[in-house]
Amino acid sequence: MACIAFGRFDDSFSVSSLKSYLAEFISTLLFVFAGVGSAIAYSKLTAGAALDPAGLVAVAIAHGFALFVTVSIAANISGGHVNPAVTFGLALGGQITILTGIFYWVAQLVGAIVGAYLVKFSTGLDTPTHGLAAGVGALEGVVMEIIITFALVYTVYATAADPKKGSLGTIAPIAIGLIVGANILAAGPFSGGSMNPARSFGPAVVSGDFANNWIYWVGPLVGGGLAGLVYTYVYLNSSHEPVPSSDF
Template identity: 35%
Template sequence: MADPALDPVAGNTSSLGRRYFIRFEEDTLRQRPLWIRLIIEFLGTFVLVTVAAGSGVINHYVGNEPISRTAAVIAPGAVVMAMIYAWGPLSGLHINPAVTFAFAARGVFPTKWIVPYWVVQLAGAICAALFLEVMFGDVSTGGNYPINTPGGEWKSMVMELVLTAILVSVILNTATGGRSIGHNAAIAVGSTVALLGLFASPISGASMNPARTLGPDIVGNDYTGWWLYIVGPLVGAAIAVAIIGAVRGLPDKDELEAAEGGALPMTGTPTREKATE
């Protein structure tokens, strides 16, 4: 191996290498600013609602329902899995007001970011619904509605509560001791979305996400049972937070970083301490 003192080229290369790794470590410690997080939350919710509502809209548009119920509930789980791998470090990839609420209630997400996250999540859902309406029409056919039986709204509300409690428990526990990226969170959360939809979608649509339901409702101007898709997920998320608090105690630093995102470098952004002041 060349001696850097005798070989100027090797010395320069070694110096550049050290400077690169020092800069990389410094950048890795920096956090994304809020505006980048909001862009990711908007795009993520847009993609999720396009896929989740799109199956019903496309089935109605094409006719004869070529997309089976199984495919319709697996697709959102698969796209959530993919987006956690790709975008999870940039915002925490909540793409769900109930998840944002849960992280804030857990004490690992700045409360001043709750409303901005909710606004862009709902905006992403509305834009996705507008896209489906312009492309195929009848976006209401991609919405979530309570089962049409006596007491159907209450049964659907309880189901949304239970499903969201399960989903948020998985999200919170895969975020603990790590980040909401990689195999643990991506596979666990994506498969949970799909599995819960497989058995429960006939009852309430297995939304577990107020934005996913309200986007098509607003664009389609059909608010059937809208309240249960807000009450059920938020109460379910609160139950999940209470459970993890009872069994795991206070959150650690890794859980906080998972909730906020922050695993990828972003040059020139403020540290977490400055961002959350």
């Protein structure tokens, strides 16, 4: 039965753990660089015009592709979380210790800040931040972020963390990238479609704009935590067998 574990300092500072933190730092840096860079690039190509449907699709695809790659390159080292909400959801499900999860958070947040700074330095342009659309209140934004982050972390559990996943594990990075792209298409015009506190925090630090940044902590952490608890205690702690591959 899965349970929340605090962990030990010697485990959290082992060589393999330090390599995991570095992997999370690098992957989050690359993800934020590509994600923020895609938004800046579209703005430059359209002479600063507001994000239109074509731009939304372009940014969603860029985030989906970037997450697919960054999860893949870190998967065999750190698990490829690339997101404090994913780490939080996995910690509540007993997949990672609280102590190691804290160090994952530090690596992810520092990676996001460095990635956002590198985009700003490379382009010389202002760094866009996540924000609510006109007419969307804070509560609606939080609920939107809860729902889409629940979908993301539930997908992580179903395709990567479930020991009974069978052959589905081979498509985990693809599924994770696709759900993020789909969620940005759905939530981008409303809450911004973050699902990732690090993705929102890095650009906020670089731009100095923390307006409503709390939404992109509360929503994703609640959504990710709920997904971790639901999948763990409904599926992982009950008897369920993988579907035979011949039945797909």
